[in-house]
Amino acid sequence: MTTVDLDALVLALDPEGRGGRHDIDTFATELGKLAPGAEPADVPDLVRVTLERGREAGLWSVAKATVRRGRSALPKSIQLIRTVPPGDQRRPVGVPLRPELAGWATSLDLLHTQRTVLLAVNDWLRRTNGGRVAVIPAAERAYEVLGNEKAFDSTPPAGGETLWRPGRLTFDLLRCVRVPTPLTWEPAVPVVGPPGALVCVENHATFRSLLRVLRARTTPRWAAVAWIQGRNTAPLASVPELPLRVTRFDYLGDLDAPGLEIAAAACAVVSRFGIPAGPAETLWRLLADRPSRTGTAVEPGRARDLAEWLPEAVRDRSVELLTDGRAIPQEALRFDLIDRAL
Structure with missing residues (x-):
């Protein structure tokens, strides 16, 4: 199972080290940012394991009251241990500052x-x-400046909102940028360069099967295939930088609630660059006809909202699956099925 750096998680939750209560949803959100490759089905276990690791390490305590998240019962909140000494008093920095800092920082009580x-x-x-x-990646600058490569991972970075805001500390001032995780992709055509459509999937087996099918075609439907892992849609920010101009972005994921959430999020990222993005309709039609397995039941209203992103032809079927607690992983699309359909 994926594990995360507990110090980085605490820093993300409490950059000023003041301790305090955080609800479990905030905890899970920050945890997810540090484990972008975790499969959606593994997230509840990851939350439980991380809660126990942090409790044993003395970083937090957990509430006795619980809340339901899907089929999991989780603590309602955690109580972070204060890391700033109780006697730590706010006071000015007390030394001459560079012109870039002096105008706003000299008199701050910190x-x-x-x-x-x-x-x-x-x-x-x-x-x-x-x-x-x-200009270099933020993690490299964080290590150079503070000796901690994760110090700039949180938002705001180490030091909190008092220091980090427009007109104060910024990544522009420190000559660094946050860089997305590289996008995993491969061309389906022999010559990369001409504009073409890109299909993106969430599973490496489907990634390989699609490439195998498309590379056997004289004029493949998609010029390239990409792969993202779980909820980590950040690599899709690299789509405009690919060596081919992407004219359309089509997405295929698992037919369950997390899969549809990821699908909509992935398309939203790519749409920001003016690239048409939506479901890979042929593949979703094919997937919706495959046998289902046990999943997590979804409330009807939410099921309809999730299915709204899908092609109209498979929405009713998808709502039925979601509300009945069924799911169809994209692995249900075997190579031979894709080969016949495309």
Whole structure:
């Protein structure tokens, strides 16, 4: 099972180290950001295991009250342990600051952790003559400045909103950017370059079967096949940078609630770049006709909302599956079925 860095999770939840209560949904959201490759079906177990790891490590305590999330009963909230010393008083940084910082930071009352971040940035600006260096990934800059490559992973980064906002500390000032996870993709055509459609799937077996089918065609329906892992749609921000101009983005996922949520999110990412994005209709029609297995039942209203993204021809069938607690994984589309359909 996927594991996450507990220190990075605590930093994301509590960048100022002040402790406090956080509801389980916030916990799960931040956990998901640190485990983008986790399969949706594995998330409840990942949450439970991570809760226990953090409790044993003394990072938090868990509430006795529980809430239902799908079929799982989870603690309603966690109580993070305060890491800032109780006697830590807010006070100004008390040293001369670079011009980039002095105008807004000199008189700020800051906690120890915030002063540490500010002084480290001040020193970096001094050493780099105001940041006259190349732009690099945020994780690399975080390690250079603070000795912690995960310090800039959270939003806001280490130091919290007091320091990080427009006109104060920004990634532009520190000459760094957050970079998406590289997109896994392969061409289905012998020559990469001409514009074409891209089909994206959520499973590596389907990824390979589609490539095998498309590469056997003289004029394949899609010029390339991409693969994202679970809820990690961030790599799709790389679509405009591919060596072929993507004219259309088609998506195929699992026919269950998490799969449809991921599908809509994936298309939303790509749509931001002006690329038409939606369901791979032929493949969804084929998938909806395959045998189903036991899944998680979905409330009718939510099922209709989820199915709205799908091609009209399979919406009613999909709502029925979702409300009956059935699911069809995309692995149901074997190579031979795809080969005959395309």
